[in-house]
Amino acid sequence: MAKKLEGYKGKAKNILDKQSFETWDILNIKTEKTEYQGILLPRNEYSRPEFIEIKLKNNYNIGIYVDDIMEITKIGTEKADYKIPEKKFPKTKGFPEVKLLGTGGTVASRLDYTTGAVIPAFTPGELFSAVPELAEICNLETEILFKILSENMKPEYWKKLAEKIAEEANNGKDGIIIAHGTDTMGYTSAALSFMLKDLSIPVVLVGSQRSSDRPSSDAPLNLINAATVATSNIAEVMVVMLGSTSHEYGLIHRGTLVRKMHTSYRNTFRTIDDIPMGMVKNRQIKMFKEDYNEKNKGKTKAMTNFEEKIALIYSYPGLTEDQINFYIKNGYKGIVFAGTGLGHVSTQVYSAIEKAIDENIIVLMTAEPLHGFTGMNVYSTGRELLDLGVIPGRNMIPEVGYVKLGWVLGQTTNLKDAKELLLTNLAGEFLPREKPIAFNYDIDSLLRNDKL
Known part of the structure; x- marks a missing residue:
């Protein structure tokens, strides 16, 4: 037998219990500012206890903070049935x-x-x-x-x-x-x-x-x-x-x-x-x-071998060596940075990066801004990171860099082979150059102007 107020607890349950309301009742709820009408829905057991959830006539669900409620009245009951009907899927000869x-x-x-x-x-x-x-x-x-x-x-x-x-x-x-x-x-x-x-x-x-x-x-x-x-x-x-x-x-x-x-x-x-x-x-x-x-x-x-001990770290003001040292201590095999600008991290973490590389952890740099390529030869920070042994990830999106490094290290434990594989265009992840029309493209505009 279904619980009368499934998922409700605390103050919300007390308010609903007081008037013997049950889930699937249609309620009219007045608050200090407005009035709602909808079906009282069951709630997830982990939901916050101070809200009552109803489904409005427009099919949207809202949560109403109990302290804002002035009056609740029952209008009726309408248990929802969300089962999608089944019809036999037709088979057509010659179709894919x-x-x-x-x-x-x-x-x-x-x-x-x-x-x-x-x-x-x-x-x-x-x-x-x-x-x-x-x-x-x-x-x-x-x-x-x-x-x-x-x-x-x-x-x-x-x-x-x-x-x-x-x-x-x-x-x-x-x-x-x-x-x-x-x-x-x-x-x-x-x-x-x-x-x-x-x-x-x-x-x-x-x-x-x-x-x-x-x-x-x-x-x-x-x-x-x-x-x-x-x-x-x-x-x-x-x-x-x-x-x-x-x-x-x-x-x-x-x-x-x-x-x-x-x-x-x-x-x-x-x-x-x-x-x-x-x-x-x-x-x-x-x-x-x-x-x-x-x-x-x-x-x-x-080819599904995958090294799961890969970290993805976003650079931010105040980044310390503690994070990097944590991954070194716990035996991680690779670290992907989403670096600021052209692929930078604070000089304050250089020694931890150097330690990671000395311990045969591959460190890959991607660009936090997403659009554009890493350019680690432009500024001194980038050049210093290259000297430490950080690998530039070109145009790779940070999460793609994370996935690729995990997959590469699943294929080989040889660091030289892994680095070579990491810098090889395996699945269209590397682009030969930037395309001006690609940044914030508008497909409709490009089509109208015969750019596609």
Whole structure:
């Protein structure tokens, strides 16, 4: 039997208990400043105890601070059923065979208000009900590898993903879609880019900024665009997400050059230091780049060894040697700095960096500003760091540098070979030069002016 006030505790529970309210009651709540009407929702057990949560008529959820409440009255009861109906996903002869792998995230999802978790709608039938257009693009199979919040992603899961993708590619699948939370999608796309060698089919990571029960969800279009790219001839690891706030098109980003750039915008993902590989609009792909591998009949290999003792340190005023010494003491094999400007850290940590390098820890420098290249020959600080043995990471995004160093040290423990591999362009992570149109690009403007 469900608890009457599941997840509530403290002051909020006392107020609701006093009037015998239960979850799923429709309440009218007056505060000092306004009035709300909505369904009383269950709460997560870890939620703050001083808030009451309701679902408004517009489908948005709000938390109301109990000390602001003046009066609560019950209007009725409406238990929500968030189960997505299932319809059989039709199989069409001759359509590409695509596998959708689930890791978590909010793509084609529903909310479980009892736990506070977003639950993926993941059977083919659920997806067909949620996004019927998918059946016009491919024959779809699905498999949930793990259900995690993307902040809980770790190298162990990257390995499982890479091995599963290689298995599916070598067993005849035409494309792979990975449903993934957006927060660490850039890390996973980089990891798969390095781990999957001789990739023979498209691998597309997709997510959504707003879950499917939200009126402004980007999930359906992102899934349609991802399926379109997964059935293309582009044999690369890519992120495909909304490219405009108007839901007009999606952008195709290379897995080692992409980053989430806003906490909540739907078009949050951007290619850094370059333009995207292409765009998807009305199920049609327009490529902006020609330097990509094409789909082929070769064997995909998963090279998943990964050294997990890698640190990523952002430089900041006041950075001390304590952090660096901690990683030295605890046996770390590599340190990636996100340095200020062209790739700098305070001179006050030089001795710790020198000690790390003396103890065969590889130190890689990336640029905190994200856009642009490290330029460690320009100022004395950079030159001194080079003299210590710090390796310049060119245009690599800090988190891509972290992933690459971990992967490289998983392949070899020979420092000379590792440094050589680190400076080799393995998966499109290095660019030959800066492109002026790439900084804060506006795709619509570039298209209007025939720049793409």
